[in-house]
Amino acid sequence: MSLSIFGEKSEAPTEDALAAAVGESKTLWDDIKKQVESTCGNYNDEWMFYSKKAGWSFVVRSGKRTILYLIPQDKYFKVNFVFGDKAVAAAQDIGLSNAVIALIMEATPYAEGRSFMVDIGSLDDLDLVAKLINIKAEN
Numbered sequence: 001m002s003l004s005i006f007g008e009k010s011e012a013p014t015e016d017a018l019a020a021a022v023g024e025s026k027t028l029w030d031d032i033k034k035q036v037e038s039t040c041g042n043y044n045d046e047w048m049f050y051s052k053k054a055g056w057s058f059v060v061r062s063g064k065r066t067i068l069y070l071i072p073q074d075k076y077f078k079v080n081f082v083f084g085d086k087a088v089a090a091a092q093d094i095g096l097s098n099a100v101i102a103l104i105m106e107a108t109p110y111a112e113g114r115s116f117m118v119d120i121g122s123l124d125d126l127d128l129v130a131k132l133i134n135i136k137a138e139n
Contacts, residue, residue, distance in 0.1 A: 004054065046058075075121070
């Protein structure tokens, strides 16, 4: 079973399939894309299949820089960020909750940064994602 609800490499997700998979959370998905555009200006996005274990992810970039990955689940989705050292330091300085700081700090550090995911299922989750997008864009 893959991380994404879309696990078959031969079947790239469509807008209809995405809407059916994430359900009412689709509006939140679209709001996050709007937040990236608002924060970063022009952006590009595409579906990518990384492996059978990961499945299909929706990658959102500003220029050549990856801002986030959206990973569809059943009736919700995950947002994956990769923060380098400067972004981790900025996250600690802006007053995020202790739970979010712990999530970032407990993520395994790799050369490209710390990869962590946030579940998105309600409007309340968008404020956190907006803060994380700002951190990523500035660092």
